[in-house]
Amino acid sequence: MRFYKELVKGLWAQNPIFRLVLGMCPTLAVTTSLANAIGMGVAVTFVLACSNMVISAIRNIVPSKVRIPCYVVVIATFVTLVDRVMNGFAPDLHASLGLFIPLIVVNCIILGRAEGFAARNTVLLSAADGVGMGLGFTLALSIIGTCRELLGAGTLTLWKDVPLIEHIPGFTPIALMILAPGGFIALGSILALMNNLQATLAKRAGKTIPPPVHLDCRHCVICKWGQ
Amino acid sequence: MKETLKLTFILTIICLIAGALLAGVDILTREPITQVKQKLHQKSLDEVLPPHDNSPVSDSVNVTHGGQDWTFYIARNQGQFAGAAVETVSPDGYSGEVRLMFGIGADGKSIGISILAQKETPGLGANIDTPGFKNRFVGLDLQKTNWKVKKDGGDIDHITAATISSRAVVDAISNALEAFNAHRQTIENGK
Structure with missing residues (x-):
């Protein structure tokens, strides 16, 4: 039961992008198309699940004073591993994703989940958290990517050669949407929409609106650990 | 301690x-x-090479031009020079290098380009790696063509909203052509 709960929380209730607002740099950088968003999401999900499991397994050995360097070593190892293996054995995938893989090292979702979850939970639960958060990340990137690609290029491509929508008749693409400002505009609008939706739903159910757990200072683990 | x-x-x-x-x-x-x-x-x-019966990778010529080393891969048919391909790079892409392979035919016309590496903006500059753009470099006369984008007064139609990326491609080609023209004899004769 607990396993299931940790798995699904990343999708909506604690979505890393829309609720925790983590990993904004890759979010803005790679969401220019749906294919990119899905590719980045899959790569992050894999690294996140693996690093979560390893960090959870070594959580009792690693002294708290050097935990961050240890986590970074573990994460960087997995990222390099994925990069090399993909390059050698899945060259097509690597050709379209190669650019984003090194970006995963600095994706703060991974370190955030290591510090906030894997360091205090069992291997099994950490794996569930990693997969759930990764899927939530993929979902969020796909939503943003879909909006930006549709508005900015007028196309929608699921994968390299699988176009869903090739051309919208009578629609001139707004190039701004696939440039950097478009990323901020799309992310901001979707965030606002999500918050509004969540507030409306909570109101209708007669509940108070829950603040995002990790943005709430009372629950912040990082300060407590330092003491 | x-x-x-x-x-x-x-x-x-x-x-x-x-x-x-x-x-x-x-x-x-x-x-x-x-x-x-x-x-x-x-x-x-x-x-980017015409039909050939030799192995261009082993039949290559190294020349130095403009302080740069160029490797021309030669295509031959029964020993006759049929064309050459050269890897060329422009550092002036919109975000980093644009690296491509340029093919030259024995008839003095371009055969085409193949983009090897680029980091241009997806949806804009990255469109240099689409058939629509690459086909603009097929069958152009090497000497008569003004190897510049239209905005700079040349003959090459650039991609709208991606002039810098298009210019990088054309620059890379024109550098390679300079090297080819300067060392044409060496390249055609091979080793």
Whole structure:
């Protein structure tokens, strides 16, 4: 039961992008198309699940004073591993994703989940958290990517050669949407929409609106650990 | 003191394990990665070379022009010069280098280009790697064409909203052409 709960929380209730607002740099950088968003999401999900499991397994050995360097070593190892293996054995995938893989090292979702979850939970639960958060990340990137690609290029491509929508008749693409400002505009609008939706739903159910757990200072683990 | 030693020890052990793991992965993947690179190189050569019966990779000519080393891969039919391909790079892309393979025919016309590496903006500059743009470089007269984008008064139609990326491609080609023109005899004669 607990396993299931940790798995699904990343999708909506604690979505890393829309609720925790983590990993904004890759979010803005790679969401220019749906294919990119899905590719980045899959790569992050894999690294996140693996690093979560390893960090959870070594959580009792690693002294708290050097935990961050240890986590970074573990994460960087997995990222390099994925990069090399993909390059050698899945060259097509690597050709379209190669650019984003090194970006995963600095994706703060991974370190955030290591510090906030894997360091205090069992291997099994950490794996569930990693997969759930990764899927939530993929979902969020796909939503943003879909909006930006549709508005900015007028196309929608699921994968390299699988176009869903090739051309919208009578629609001139707004190039701004696939440039950097478009990323901020799309992310901001979707965030606002999500918050509004969540507030409306909570109101209708007669509940108070829950603040995002990790943005709430009372629950912040990082300060407590330092003491 | 004791704590410092313990911290150092644990961090060292973790780094050693990570290092060993990466070394293992490197040994396992080095061979396939080299093969993939060669295959890509071969593929782009096939795209921009005319039909030939020799092996352009082993039949290549190295020349120095403008302080740069150029490797021309020569295509031959029964010993006759049929065309050449050269890898050329422009550092002036919108975000970094644009690296491409340019094919030259024996009839003095361009055969085409194949983009090897680029990091241009997806949806805009990255469109230099689409057939629509690449086909603009097929069958152009090497000497008569003004190798500049239209905005700079040349003959090459650039991509709307991606002039810088288009210009980088054209620059790379015109550099390669300069080297080809200067060393034409050497290249056609081969080794």
